[in-house]
Amino acid sequence: MNLQLRPAIVSFIAISVLTGVAYPLLVTGLGKAIFPRQAGGSLIRKGGQVIGSEWIAQSFTSPRDFWSRPSATVDANNKPLPYNGANSGGSNLAPSNPDLAKAVTERIAALQAADPETRDPVPVDLVTASGSGLDPHISPASAAYQVRRVAKARGLDEAKVRDLVSAHIEPPQFGVLGEARVNVLKLNLALDGLGSK
């Protein structure tokens, strides 16, 4: 039987060069030329320094800021390190796992401790860990839930903060794709721009 070695080796090398070298390098070159910002990670700079990416959530824990969705990412030794942009992942907790209910209870308690007057039910996205641990968005309802706390901590008018949130709501694309959302990093940066009393 003809062993087919020559066509196997030649086609393997040729397809490797085409799809493993030429194709990714061409996309890299063209991507950089046509969409330089996106190809490089949609970075946000302030005073010449990179302070983050538009697409990657950051840790906000002060009552003065809007908080991101919880993150279950870990460090190299598997210890919790939320919002680790170099090791994405979710909690993988089952809906029936008591640890999930416990984590959600603790997160609700933390939100209420930061804003003791509120007793409204918390929108579910604000107390559940995202799939990547890097979800840059919260729902408009979750932003609204935090308006009073943020306004109070910054000494701002609630209405002013609410208007800022409204201006940052992105609707579902074309009306049906995905969900309405608010980018937390962009919102907090705009908030810093407002100053405080």
Added chain:
Amino acid sequence: MSHAWSQNLLYLALLLSLAFPLGTYMAKVLEGGRTFLHPVLGSLEQGLYRLMGIREDEDMGWKAYAWSITLIKLLGLAAVFLLMKTQAALPLNPEHQANVATGLSINTAVSFITNTNWQAYSGETTLSYLTQMLGLTVQNFLSAATGIAVLVALIRGITRRNATGLGNAWVDLVRSTLYILLPMSFVFALFLVSQGVIQNLSAYIHTAGGQVLAMGPAASQVAIKMLGTNGGGFFGANAAHPFENSSPLSNFVQILSILLIPAALCVTFGHMVKDRRQGWALLAAMTLIFVGALTVCTHAEVKGNPALSPLGVTQVASRVAGQEQPGGNMEGKELRFGPGGSALWATATTAASNGSVNAMHDSFTPLGGLVPMWLMQLGEVVFGGVGSGLYGMLMFALVGVFIGGLMVGRTPEYLGKKVEAFEMKMASIAILLPCAAVLIGAAISVLVANAAASVSNPGPHGFSQILYAWSSASNNNGSAFGGLSVNTPFYNYGLALAMLLGRFGVIWPVLALSGSLVKKKHTPEGLGTLPTHTPLFVGVLVGVVLLVGALTFIPALALGPIAEHLALR
């Protein structure tokens, strides 16, 4: 009401309408016709044949065809393994990723040559850019191209009469790569970059605040990972990672790209057997099962997790201006996709052999997680993998005409070819081998103490994690209930074996069957022939698929997701 349902409808409409032009185009390519890309790529194609020392019209028997496919896979296995074992010393490794351990390297190499893309590692902490490009991206192309090649060989077995040759494996591989996969990936990758998916060779970025952002050539790999139903993520979180799937639009188009080629291949099939209705019937059967599965999964995820309701959270979707929220089961999901965009992805990725995820399936509701698990267990014939989905469905079609033939007492035939004992044996092996691998693998894991210890969730869900892993590997899917710790010798080698069985244990019987069909003469349609383009046959086909899946797996599913569902309140 959640957006989910209108998004689902739009998805089905677009998928089915795009399948027709693409299917027609692919038929032209695979039959060697000239396309609009030939002026650009035609001389490259001919040059490759000269270098390889083959003639375009050189036919192969089924054994030579199967051997050629196996041989190029073995070369891929060696290449990926060597890249992983030596990446520390090779270029394009700005993060100085170390060489990878042997068990994990073998598991990963097997995983990518079999179109599984099971990942016991996290891309951004383990692999160099060179390994991702030259190792994994190449296999993404090749494993999809082999899927198409095997399908075309099977179609030739059906259409050719009194012959022995099934076509030339090398020509089929080159044509699928050059005229179908490469141009589509190229355009798709650039679209993804425009949406925010990254594509660069930079070192990781350290922000002023101390956050580290992983970088890399993601878009080029994501494009073929989706189109080729491979599914292996560039990053650990796969398509949940915003750098891999940034916007609702990129999400929607990526889900479309999972099922696009598999759906279009049904149309291609109709063209190649010169009876388009035959392709439509297969497409209709697939669509019916898909719609049922999608409805259950979407409903379960939109409804949310009953265990969280008493804690003071609201899981009800709202579209009130300024108070919008997706609600539903949001643990492990991304806000921009919501439960709807995540359920649609989960259904599509397991209907096909894709296995990428945009949400963590481990955190799905019990019924929401049952759907992807069962779709894999059905053998991924609902659209299925590129090529492999349709050749898998054709095995079920043969079983369908066989059962129909038994009922009326005639020798069954499919598209003019008599289906006899040998064909039934091969079809049964191709259908039952992966099923056996799932159940035996899961049973052993439960019995072996250190394999059972990999479970991360208590109760029935722990069993679901194990069952899901074996369903995924044996059917070359690659998605996971990710809490299961699988980077252990038991799972690395055990699942690698299941992946090989699930790929080659199907490809070889399919090609043997095709080699037997191709020799047969054409049997003209008679009164006793069961027509295979009618709604009646679509019903028979759906029935056979569901029956085999139900009889084989309901007992196991009852111990996992069904038990969890009944206990969860």
